[in-house]
Amino acid sequence: MRPEIMTRAEGLRRMCGFIPRAARYASQRNFDFGPGRRDHVSGLSAHIRHRLITEEEVARAVLAEHGYDAAEKFLQEIAWRTYWKGWLEMRPKVWSDCLSQLDGLGAADGLDGATGGTTGIDCFDAWVAELKQTGYLHNHARMWFASIWIFTLRLPWQAGADFMFRHLIDGDPAANTLSWRWVAGLHTRGKHYLARASNIARYTGGRFEPRGQLDESAAPLPPDADYPCGALEFPAEHTPAGRIGHLMLADDLAPPPGPVAASAGWHPSSAEELPPVVSPLVHAARAAAVDDAVKRSDGTCLTGELGQALRSWIANEQLDAVWLARPTVGPWRDLVMRLPADLSVVEFVRPWDRALWPHATSGFFKLRRMLPRFYRGSLFASP
Ligand SMILES: Cc1cc2nc3c(=O)[nH]c(=O)nc-3n(C[C@H](O)[C@H](O)[C@H](O)COP(=O)(O)OP(=O)(O)OC[C@H]3O[C@@H](n4cnc5c(N)ncnc54)[C@H](O)[C@@H]3O)c2cc1C
The missing domain is CATH 3.40.50 (Rossmann fold)
Structure with missing residues (x-):
């Protein structure tokens, strides 16, 4: 990805190109056939993350073309960023703890090999190279990457989150840190994500098959600190006086x-x-x-x-x-x-965030349950 693509015009161009394909998203989104072969996902994250285009605009365009039911999966995925952000707004200490834990990490064995892309696990090394060159990885590749980092290479999740954040053009403290914690089994306690060679082979269309190279039976990481849910405080909605x-x-x-x-x-x-x-x-x-x-x-x-x-x-x-x-x-x-x-x-704080963050107190399921009502509600009513 070249930095020049970071314009609203490019975000709109990508959005318009993707909308006709949004109804196929549910069945195809998990396949990662490699750079240049990813028509089944939107490639919009860098633009949405910086709000060159907004979640609301993308949702409005998708709803206008397909309606809620046909594009439900895509509309749910758009809300994942909002979920992570809302969750972290109510537990900011997860971010500050991650940074201070990172400071306290010594040099871990194997860290240079992982960040240099010389582990000998072909898929992992290819993702390291792709991430550094393009600033992007497909969602499924991010999940496999984080899982291999934590459970096969046995490296600290905080260092992995830092490495990805450093190289992702869509780098988002909430989506990144909390996805790493989710893979590790720290977000939903005891429920971790294990990368499997057969799954990687299937969803990369056979590009990779790290058979015998992955730890496919590792246990989740042990629970860390308790992060109780704090209150959400929104600034008053008012237009300041004067210039x-x-x-x-x-x-x-x-x-x-x-x-x-x-x-x-x-x-x-x-x-x-x-x-x-x-x-x-x-x-x-x-x-x-x-x-x-x-x-x-x-x-x-x-x-x-x-x-x-x-x-x-x-x-x-x-x-x-x-x-x-x-x-x-x-x-x-x-x-x-x-x-x-x-x-x-x-x-x-924008109406999208005001409406959804209060539903991000626990698991994504709670927020997802209210999405049909939200997408059919006043924010999306025709003017
Ligand atoms: C370990 C890990 C780290 C991640 N770090 C980041 C990050 O730093 N920044 C970031 O934007 N996303 C992150 N994600 C989420 C997700 O991988 C990307 O948003 C997605 O791959 C972007 O590609 P796309 O725009 O083609 O997505 P599409 O599949 O087309 O999805 C459409 C949009 O929905 C949103 N979205 C989809 N899935 C997710 C998700 N799981 N979490 C949050 N938003 C989502 C994004 O805005 C995305 O542009 C991470 C996921 C994992 C597993």
Whole structure:
């Protein structure tokens, strides 16, 4: 994947190309025939993750073409990201614990072989190369990859989550960290995901068959800390008075909820500035996404330390307040939490998240149960 594809125009092009195929998604989505042969999945995650296009837009387009029943599986999958995000919003300590555990990990035997793609397990080594080159892996490959990392190579799941986050253009603290925990058997306690050679052979169309190379009978990882579900606190829904600016960070590049006098985007100048550190490809892709949003809104690119850049922009534009889509748990949230309190930043949360996050308190099943009602509800009623 080239960083230049990180535009809204490319996201819309992919969405329009995929919509006619959305009804076939349920039966074909688990097959991974390799790069260039993945028409049966949407390839939209990098665009949705940065909200160059939104979940709501994609769902609306799919519903208009197919209706809920025919595209149910795809519409459920779109909601998985929302589930992970909502779940983590109510348990932010899972993210901070993962980062601090990562700091405390010593050099694990076999880590260099895994991250260098020289384990001798062909499929795994090929996925390492593909991930580094393209910034993408198919969902099933991500599941096999994480499972082999944890149960066959016996490496710490936190290091695997960090490796993927570093290289995925759609890298999402919630979807990534929690999927790794799910594979390990830590999300749904005692229920882990074991990669099997026969399953890999079947769903890669015979490209790989690591027979005899995988641990197909490993036990789930033992439970770690208890993470009780905290309260969800949404900012009040109100339009600030006076001249409003809109600040865009790569966590959410969709338009603001109302008209604004000025827009600006900010992106770190180096991959080290906003930890966890990401690969040059991911850094460039995020920068391209922010640039695209800035261009489309006829805005300004802020550079340097965010607090100072924001203060100068507010003064130059004579703004009374700055609207910001509240970043979800992860690096941008940590960054915004450090902004000086006097900067009049007013956060908002989009209706999609407000409606679905409260159903992410426990397993996905609880949220999935309300999806038929949600997709037939007021958010999707014709204007
Ligand atoms: C170990 C592991 C790590 C992952 N890390 C990330 C990550 O960092 N960022 C990320 O966006 N996704 C992550 N996923 C989820 C999923 O693999 C990708 O969203 C999906 O493969 C993207 O490809 P696509 O757009 O072609 O998906 P499609 O199959 O076409 O799905 C459509 C959309 O639904 C959403 N979606 C589908 N499946 C999932 C899922 N399981 N979780 C969350 N959203 C989903 C995505 O927005 C996706 O674009 C991870 C999964 C695993 C098993």
